[in-house]
Amino acid sequence: MLAAGDELARRITRPLRMLLFGAAALDKPGFVHPLQYALAWLSGQEDILLKDETLRAFCDVSTSLAALDRITSAIALELRLDPVDVQLRIAATAPAWREPLILAGRRRLAQGRHDDAIDFAHRALGLMSACPDASRLLTDALRAKRGGDDVPDLRGRFCSRPFEVLVSTQTTRWSASSDANETVMGESYLCDCVAWLPFSIGNVIAAESPDAIWNSAGAQEIRRSILDGDFRYCSRTICPAILNDTLPKREDVAAPRLRDIIDENRVVLPDPPRLLSLGHDASCNLACPTCRPSILMADREQNERLDAARDRVILPLLRGGDSTSLRLTAWGDPFASRHYRSIIEALRDDAYRGVRLFLLTNGLLLTRKQWAAMPHLAERVVALSVSVDAATKETYEDVRRPGRWDVIEGNLRFFGELRRAGNFARDPEGDVSDQVTGFGIYFVVQSSNFREMPAFARLGREIGADYIGFQKYISFGHEAAAYSSKDVASPSHPDHAEFLEILQDPALRDERVTLMQLEGLRIDA
Numbered sequence: 233m234l235a236a237g238d239e240l241a242r243r244i245t246r247p248l249r250m251l252l253f254g255a256a257a258l259d260k261p262g263f264v265h266p267l268q269y270a271l272a273w274l275s276g277q278e279d280i281l282l283k284d285e286t287l288r289a290f291c292d293v294s295t296s297l298a299a300l301d302r303i304t305s306a307i308a309l310e311l312r313l314d315p316v317d318v319q320l321r322i323a324a325t326a327p328a329w330r331e332p333l334i335l336a337g338r339r340r341l342a343q344g345r346h347d348d349a350i351d352f353a354h355r356a357l358g359l360m361s362a363c364p365d366a367s368r369l370l371t372d373a374l375r376a377k378r379g380g381d382d383v384p385d386l387r388g389r390f391c392s393r394p395f396e397v398l399v400s401t402q403t404t405r406w407s408a409s410s411d412a413n414e415t416v417m418g419e420s421y422l423c424d425c426v427a428w429l430p431f432s433i434g435n436v437i438a439a440e441s442p443d444a445i446w447n448s449a450g451a452q453e454i455r456r457s458i459l460d461g462d463f464r465y466c467s468r469t470i471c472p473a474i475l476n477d478t479l480p481k482r483e484d485v486a487a488p489r490l491r492d493i494i495d496e497n498r499v500v501l502p503d504p505p506r507l508l509s510l511g512h513d514a515s516c517n518l519a520c521p522t523c524r525p526s527i528l529m530a531d532r533e534q535n536e537r538l539d540a541a542r543d544r545v546i547l548p549l550l551r552g553g554d555s556t557s558l559r560l561t562a563w564g565d566p567f568a569s570r571h572y573r574s575i576i577e578a579l580r581d582d583a584y585r586g587v588r589l590f591l592l593t594n595g596l597l598l599t600r601k602q603w604a605a606m607p608h609l610a611e612r613v614v615a616l617s618v619s620v621d622a623a624t625k626e627t628y629e630d631v632r633r634p635g636r637w638d639v640i641e642g643n644l645r646f647f648g649e650l651r652r653a654g655n656f657a658r659d660p661e662g663d664v665s666d667q668v669t670g671f672g673i674y675f676v677v678q679s680s681n682f683r684e685m686p687a688f689a690r691l692g693r694e695i696g697a698d699y700i701g702f703q704k705y706i707s708f709g710h711e712a713a714a715y716s717s718k719d720v721a722s723p724s725h726p727d728h729a730e731f732l733e734i735l736q737d738p739a740l741r742d743e744r745v746t747l748m749q750l751e752g753l754r755i756d757a
């Protein structure tokens with residue numbers, strides 16, 4: 233800790249010297265950017281946690297917030313300024329840096345200026361939707377302003393997901409050895425979407441055994457937070473179950489396995505996850521601007537590590553189970569990734585007969601020929617979800633680069649044929665692992681495509697999709713500067729009123745349509 237403190241002092245000394253020339257330095261990138269860089273380094277030190285913290289979110293900034301709070305307080309004192317002014321001037325100089333906004337929001341909240349605090353929290357969430365500190369600021373400010381009416385009380389509620397779901401991802405993290413950001417494959421989480429519950433329980437690629445990840449200390453702590461009813465790791469600003477108030481009361485949970493978990497307060501689980509959702513290999517044939525700036529493919533060294541983890545942890549989690557679901561892929565594309573394709577190939581074996589495969593793909597590589605080359609897919613695949621994001625060639629080829637509309641349109645019609653022939657059948661006993669089965673198409677709503685939402689719903693109906701999903705565009709940080717101009721669901725977006733009108737279109741009232749996080753906007757409109 234002392235070494236880290238010394239290193240931080242070394243890193244911030246030079247920019248802080250600029251303050252000898254007065255407060256004008258606060259408006260200069262030459263002061264602010266080195267400070268931001270030094271605190272990003274601090275956030276990347278995995279072994280430094282704040283007192284009382286046990287888990288870290290993938291987007292954790294708690295340590296840099298604490299340090300920046302002290303630094304800006306000291307600057308304000310020295311220059312005889314209001315600390316909030318210091319923080320807002322820094323935020324204006326580094327518009328993609330959320331820590332000064334969160335700090336300014338906390339101070340405004342303490343002063344009773346709730347609207348300011350809410351505004352700063354929204355701006356910080358616009359830079360990183362999953363940020364627990366910005367999310368906490370927003371809920372605290374809303375609670376203070378409206379007496380808690382808008383903030384659900386989760387005591388006595390239950391969520392099954394951390395007892396059923398294991399999700400792996402690929403993230404970027406600071407490396408102490410290279411002193412730069414590096415890609416980390418395999419950080420793992422206990423909810424369907426990493427942004428909803430952004431605290432890692434370990435790494436599925438590094439784990440020595442299936443149990444070492446599924447019942448890790450982090451997994452046990454998250455399950456405790458659900459059983460105790462504090463839900464402290466769940467995002468109250470993104471999780472649809474919290475936003476739509478659909479979490480069941482503990483006493484209403486009837487499923488025998490879950491009843492036993494609640495009654496016995498179980499945080500260590502003897503059975504494997506019911507849903508394994510893999511997203512640790514980002515390899516994809518597309519580079520959608522909402523997702524990444526360029527095409528990513530795993531290299532040979534990465535593929536070797538992925539293959540070892542496949543044999544040591546992933547396939548053992550799936551082998552022999554009769555109620556395990558596998559979702560490929562939460563990130564990347566299952567047919568563009570060499571690693572995921574090898575897992576799909578392994579499922580040919582009878583040992584995996586009980587595995588139900590949920591495919592989430594951009595659909596471009598799943599051609600008639602590919603389908604014919606993998607005949608076991610017809611037995612294993614219970615859901616085919618295709619992310620499309622457009623209803624016209626012009627928009628598709630803009631938001632799904634370098635995808636081609638004629639290819640995806642032909643493939644979508646082929647998937648409709650497969651569905652009509654009896655593939656991806658809806659589960660008559662109810663959907664599997666709370667995942668929707670059948671054939672569906674998805675659409676991430678943004679400023680460039682929202683006017684095509686009704687046409688997309690009609691397209692889905694025409695090709696025979698079972699469900700047509702519209703998702704809110706969520707910021708994962710890489711598009712921070714452009715996010716607010718694309719997030720048409722935000723009340724501050726100039727096209728928001730037109731977007732609310734489009735939500736009233738009769739085509740979106742189709743029973744196959746689901747608006748997910750956008751549902752509340754239609755009800756309120």
Ligand code: SF4
Binds near residue numbers: 392428466471472
């Ligand atoms: S984030 Fe939402 S869905 Fe996920 S575990 Fe928490 S309450 Fe459940």
Ligand code: SF4
Binds near residue numbers: 520565
């Ligand atoms: S298809 Fe999916 S994984 Fe690939 S770049 Fe687009 S959003 Fe990302």
